[in-house]
Amino acid sequence: MVDAIYTLKSKISRVLIPELIKVLSLSMLFYGAIMLNLFLLNITLAPLWHIIILTTLFILSCIQSYLKIKKLPTYSFFNDRITDNKSTIYFNKANLSIEKNLLDKIFETETFVLADEFKMHYIQANNQTYTYIQSLIQYARGEQNGL
Numbered sequence: 001m002v003d004a005i006y007t008l009k010s011k012i013s014r015v016l017i018p019e020l021i022k023v024l025s026l027s028m029l030f031y032g033a034i035m036l037n038l039f040l041l042n043i044t045l046a047p048l049w050h051i052i053i054l055t056t057l058f059i060l061s062c063i064q065s066y067l068k069i070k071k072l073p074t075y076s077f078f079n080d081r082i083t084d085n086k087s088t089i090y091f092n093k094a095n096l097s098i099e100k101n102l103l104d105k106i107f108e109t110e111t112f113v114l115a116d117e118f119k120m121h122y123i124q125a126n127n128q129t130y131t132y133i134q135s136l137i138q139y140a141r142g143e144q145n146g147l
Contacts, residue, residue, distance in 0.1 A: 004076035010122035091140030
């Protein structure tokens with residue numbers, strides 16, 4: 001098996017912070033709904049139960065965020081292709097473009113689109129990565145054309 005020339009990981013803060021905000025806000029909404037139901041049923045809980053419920057929701061939120069981070073792919077670059085955890089794209093079939101959304105602008109990340117089925121998400125924004133991938137694509141196409 002050939003070793004990768006270069007490996008690239010996604011920016012963790014780009015995934016972690018929005019995920020934590022989303023999961024914690026949904027947890028608080030869920031907690032509020034539970035408390036509203038208990039209030040409407042005239043049921044009171046001891047303060048210990050509030051602590052247990054909030055701690056459980058926080059732990060579940062942390063587990064969800066951890067699992068989201070563990071699923072992030074590591075992109076491995078070879079002479080003729082890029083692979084992530086589950087798919088591969090060959091440079092001679094790639095067309096490189098960049099996509100950015102609001103969160104990408106806030107966290108200074110980019111999404112490299114090499115094909116409709118292969119996108120490199122949450123990559124730290126710098127011109128060197130784009131230039132490197134572009135040069136690998138040009139090199140692969142030059143070899144294919146016999147140049």
